[in-house]
Amino acid sequence: MERESMEFDVIIVGAGPSGLATAIRLAQQAQEADTELSVCVVEKGSEVGAHILSGGVMESDALSELIPDWQEKGAPLNQPVTEDATYLLRDETASIKLPEFITPRTMHNKGNYIVSLANLCRWLAEQAESLGIEIFPGFAAANIHYNDDGSVGGVITGDMGVAADGSHKDSYMPGMLLKARYTVFAEGCRGHLGKMLIEKFALDKEATAQHYAIGFKEIWQIDPAKHQPGLVIHTAGWPLTEASGGSYLYHAENNQVFVGLIVDLNYDNPYLSPFDEFQRMKHHPLFAQYLTGAERLTYGARAITKGGFNSLPQMAFPGGCLVGCNAGTLNFSKIKGIHTAIKSGKMAAEVIFKQLNETSPTEFCADFNQTYQQSALRKELFKARNFGPALHKFGNLLGGAFNTLEQNVFNGNMGLTLKDTVPDYKKLKSAAECRPISYEKPDNKLSFDKLSSVYLANTNHDEDQPCHLQLKDPQIPIRVNLPSYAEPAQRYCPAGVYEIVEGDEKEPVFQINAANCVHCKTCDIKDPSQNIRWFVPEGASGPNYPNM
Incomplete structure (x- = not known):
């Protein structure tokens, strides 16, 4: 069956905040200049917002720049945020509330908003469509289309109706070739096409290794008597005695909390099992006081690009650019990436529109890079450049003290740059060097198992399709990872995708339950052998987050 093709001025891959900001700003400029511009957004989720997950505290300045009358x-x-509280959790019962003056000023949230990013993206999509933008949910951009000169010329969406053995079902439809003068990749953290582009064009040759975290989120309906609308709680310390990171609890609207x-x-x-660390965290009295007797509504997990300024690749390449978390624009000193994603998308749209209408397309990369170098986005990320490396080098307590000093006293301009050059997957020690960690069974009141949690993520995959979790060498999990690292995929995956089971002859077998996948990308990042490649499944597969 012949592949159909369509042509646009600009194609945007991903209907998250950066992609939708790009689309909206392009349409605004076309409207202001009274010119025609064809822009298409492809989104792999079943609907806009289906794959969107964010902790949910947002600065509104970037939105005001994009849509001044958003209210x-x-x-x-x-x-709106009404109160900030930061705690050091000393152990499973004790906590200390930290005075505001010893927390980094970047962590202060007065003037910000507690939001559902999924619902914000649905609203942004409505604004884009009202400006004439075409949005196609349920279409996964599977591959990149290159022009004869090697520049990016668009994307190819995934085939539909392919069976697990590669044969074509009766419902088979080949993916479409979507051509464009410029293609913007806004896939979010560890986008599989972004990963290809960074490698092909060596976009990270001047950057340090990118760094990541896995973020968990649940929404709970709590007792109205316990609800404090606008209260934002952040913590450091327990349960992460063997990792850096932190927890949060945000009192959103409608008697709900995000934890x-x-x-x-x-x-x-x-x-270490990040999922189980999250489950035991909820038993701490600081969290249990709100969650006891409450109802858990949703669950989700997503990797976070947190390397920041030092790890940021060149965002532009011939024929397109990376924006938002696909590039790594999150400001980890604020634990916020929504406003920076919007800023990066808006910046990309302004450079692309200028190229389409005023200058030679061959100058695109230089124009984009110059615009970024002069931008408020770069200035913000530069001030936060040491935040992550300080935590990695010195740990939560000393690293936190360094960050408070740099942000509160030196305003992010201390005059030195800390760097972490070791990729996250290389940090794993052998199982023989480490002690096993015992996690208590979930009580199904505050803590839960992976499968019941995945159920709340509403994840859906047609099981008769090719596995989207591809192994470069199928032998490595049992031959290398199991004896060397006790096969950590069983624990770092937050959805029970990977298991070691007993085969017919009592030998261990590496089993992939791809239907459980919530598209967090942790396996693509943390596998110590870098043997797992996350690829897009059939369009509309994956989680269906309602209000995350």
Whole structure:
């Protein structure tokens, strides 16, 4: 069956905040210049917002720059932050509330909003469509289309109706070739096409290794008597005695709280299970006081690109650019990436529109890089450049003290740059060097198992399709990872995708339950052998997050 093709001026891969900001700003400029511009957004989720997950505290300045009248237009920023509280959790019962002056000023949230990023993206999509942008949910951009000169010329969406053995079902439809003068890749953290582009164009040759965390989030409906609308709680310390990171609890609207844990993926003990650390965290009295007797509504997990300024690749390449978390624009000193994603998308749109209408396309990379160098986005990320490396080098306590000093006293301009050059997967020690960690069974009141949690993620995959979790060498999990690292995929995956089971002859077998996958990308990042390649499954597969 012949592959159909369509042509656009600009194609945007991903309907997250950076992709939708790019689309909206392109359309605004076309409207201002009274010119025609064809822009298409492809989104692998079943609908806009289906794959979106964020802790949920947002600075509104970037949104105000993009859509100044967002309040009048009904943007879902309904719960302003009313109070900040930061705690050091000393152990499973004790905590100390830290005075505001010893926490980094970047962690202060007065003037910000507690939001559902999924719902914000749905609203942004409505604004984009009202400006004439075409948005196609349920279409996964599977591959990159290159022009004869080697520049990016668009994307090819994934085939539909392919069976697990590679044969074509009756429902088979080949993917479409979508051509464009410029293609913007806004896939989010560890986008599989972004990963290809970084390698092909050596975009990271001047950057340090990228770093990641895995972030968990649950939404709970709590007793109205316990609800404190606008309260933002952050913690450091327990339960992460063998990793850096921290937890949060945000009192959103409608008697709901957002609760989660961020675990940096540079931890070294292969027995550590980020999911189980999150489950036991909720038993701490600081969290249990709100969650006891409450109802858990949703669960999700997603990797976070947190390397920041030092790890940021060149974002532009011939024919397109990376934006948002696909590039790594999150400001980890604030634990915020929504506003920076919007800023990067807006910047990309302005450079692309200029190229389409005023200058030679051959100057695109230089124009983009110059615009970034002069941008407020670069200035913000530069000030936060040491935040992650300080935690990695010195740990939560000393690293936190360094960050407070740099941010509060030197305003991010201390005059030195700390760097972490070791990729997260290389940090794992052998199982023989580490002690196993014992996690208690979930009580199904505050803590839960992986499968019941995945159920709340509403994840859905047609099981009769090719496995989207591809092994470069199928023998490595049993031959290398199991004896060397006790096969950590069993523990770092937050959805029970990977298991070691007993085969027919009592030998261990590496089993992949791909239907459980919540598209967090942790396996692609943390596998010590770099043997797992996350690829897009059939369009519309994956989680269906309602309000994350």
